[in-house]
Amino acid sequence: MDIDGVLVLAHSEKQDATATWKKTFGHHPLVAFVDHGQAGSGEPVTALLRPANAGSNTAADHIEAAQLALAQLPKHLRRGRQTLIRTDSAGGTHTFLDWLSRRGRWLSYSVGMTITDAIHQAVLKIPKKAWTPAYDAGGTDRA
16 A cells, blocks of 8 residues: 655635645645555555645544555455555654554555665664565565
């Protein structure tokens, strides 16, 4: 599952349309798509309609989008390591990560972030045995 915000421009007054951080006008929905494996379709499952001035790092919105999207999945995929939730750095809040990693939830997740030198040095201290392989869309190990 991929959760990300997108700016949608409005060229006239629309309900909840506001100025964007890019100095345009419109909305900033948070959307979720699922990909069902190699034959996946990138199916849209959630769209939270938000004004353009909605915060990118709004943990409550990320949690709501994830909950709504998970509810669209077959029951056996709503919990378990085979379900991966991905966000960019906007989802990198303690509140959202705490929700994703709550005891018993058992979801896999990948959250992007800006890599500062301090983060780079911390990552280098993680033992090799803690890492898992990364695979491309064809299932080939990217190592």
